[in-house]
Amino acid sequence: MSPTNQNRKPLYIAICTQKGGAGKSVFTTLVASYLHYQRGYNVAVMDCDYPQWSIYKMRQREAEQIERNSFYQNKAEVFFSKLNKLTYPIVPSQPEAGLQQAKEFLSQEKHIYDVVLFDLPGTVNNESVVQTYFSMDYLFVPITTSRINMESTLPFMISVNEMITMNQGNIKLRSIHPFWNMVASKEKQELYDYYEKAILELGIPIMQTRIPKSVRYDREQSIEGNDYLFLSTIFPPDKPLLKGSNLDLLVEEIITIVNN
Numbered sequence: 541m542s543p544t545n546q547n548r549k550p551l552y553i554a555i556c557t558q559k560g561g562a563g564k565s566v567f568t569t570l571v572a573s574y575l576h577y578q579r580g581y582n583v584a585v586m587d588c589d590y591p592q593w594s595i596y597k598m599r600q601r602e603a604e605q606i607e608r609n610s611f612y613q614n615k616a617e618v619f620f621s622k623l624n625k626l627t628y629p630i631v632p633s634q635p636e637a638g639l640q641q642a643k644e645f646l647s648q649e650k651h652i653y654d655v656v657l658f659d660l661p662g663t664v665n666n667e668s669v670v671q672t673y674f675s676m677d678y679l680f681v682p683i684t685t686s687r688i689n690m691e692s693t694l695p696f697m698i699s700v701n702e703m704i705t706m707n708q709g710n711i712k713l714r715s716i717h718p719f720w721n722m723v724a725s726k727e728k729q730e731l732y733d734y735y736e737k738a739i740l741e742l743g744i745p746i747m748q749t750r751i752p753k754s755v756r757y758d759r760e761q762s763i764e765g766n767d768y769l770f771l772s773t774i775f776p777p778d779k780p781l782l783k784g785s786n787l788d789l790l791v792e793e794i795i796t797i798v799n800n
C-alpha cells in the first residue's frame with residue numbers, strides 16, 4: 541500500500557472481532573482518520589454493522605455539529621485547504637451486501653482509493669458475511685486479557701487462521717493480526733507473556749503495539765466546544781491527545797504489515 545498508487549486495487553482491511561464492544565468501530569474510525577488525514581492515503585469506509593451504523597451516524601452527528609460551531613468551521617477551513625482533499629466517504633451497507641456495495645461504490649468513483657476499511661458485524665451467522673471476512677486482505681483484532689474476551693476471540697482467530705493456512709485458492713485473506721487493547725498500567729506482564737506465548741504457538745503473532753486503556757478512546761469528541769479532538773471522522777487526532785495513545789504506532793505497524 542502506498543499513498544494514491546494508481547496501479548493497484550485498494551487494500552481491504554477490517555478491524556474486527558466476535559466480541560462485542562471491543563473497539564471495532566472506534567479503531568476503524570481512528571485508523572481511517574489517521575491514514576487519510578495524517579498519512580496521505582485515500583481511504584473509504586464501508587460501515588456494514590447494520591443496524592448500528594455507528595461510524596456512519598458519527599459522521600452525520602459531526603457534520604450537524606460543525607454547522608453550528610464557528611471554532612470547528614474555521615479549523616476545517618484551514619485544515620482542508622491545506623490537505624487538498626475531502627473527508628473520506630463512509631458508505632452504510634447491510635452486512636451481507638458490503639462486498640458488492642464496495643465494488644459498486646469504487647466503480648462509480650473518479651479517484652483512486654488506497655484502502656477500504658470495513659466495519660463488519662461481530663456475529664458471523666450468514667454465508668455472505670463469512671465470505672466478506674475472507675475477502676479482506678488483512679484482519680486486525682483488538683484483544684484484551686479478560687477471560688471472557690479470550691474465550692470468544694481465541695476460537696475465532698484459530699478458525700480464521702486455519703482457513704488461511706489451508707487456503708484452497710478461494711480465500712483472499714492473507715493474515716490475521718491481534719493487538720492488545722485497553723491495557724491497564726497496573727496489569728501483570730505475566731498475563732500478557734502467557735497469552736502471547738499461547739497465541740504464538742498457534743502460529744498467530746501478536747502485534748507489538750499495545751493500546752492503553754484511556755478515556756480518550758472512550759469518548760466521542762463532540763464538535764461543539766473548542767476542545768482537542770481524538771476520535772473524529774472529520775479531523776485527525778490532535779497532537780496532545782495522540783501523544784501516549786499509541787494510535788500512531790499502531791497505524792505505522794499496520795502499514796509495515798501490509799507493505800510486507
Ligand SMILES: Nc1ncnc2c1ncn2[C@@H]1O[C@H](COP(=O)(O)OP(=O)(O)OP(=O)(O)O)[C@@H](O)[C@H]1O
Nearest residue numbers: 560561562563564565566722752753754757758759
Ligand atoms: N483503549 C481503550 N480505552 C478505553 N476505552 C476504549 C478503548 N478501546 C475501546 N474503548 C471503548 O469501548 C467501547 C466499545 O468500542 P466500540 O464501539 O468501538 O466497540 P465495537 O467492537 O464496535 O462494539 P459493537 O460490538 O457494539 O459494534 C467504546 O465506548 C470505546 O470508546
Ligand SMILES: [Mg+2]
Nearest residue numbers: 564565589594
Ligand atoms: Mg461497533
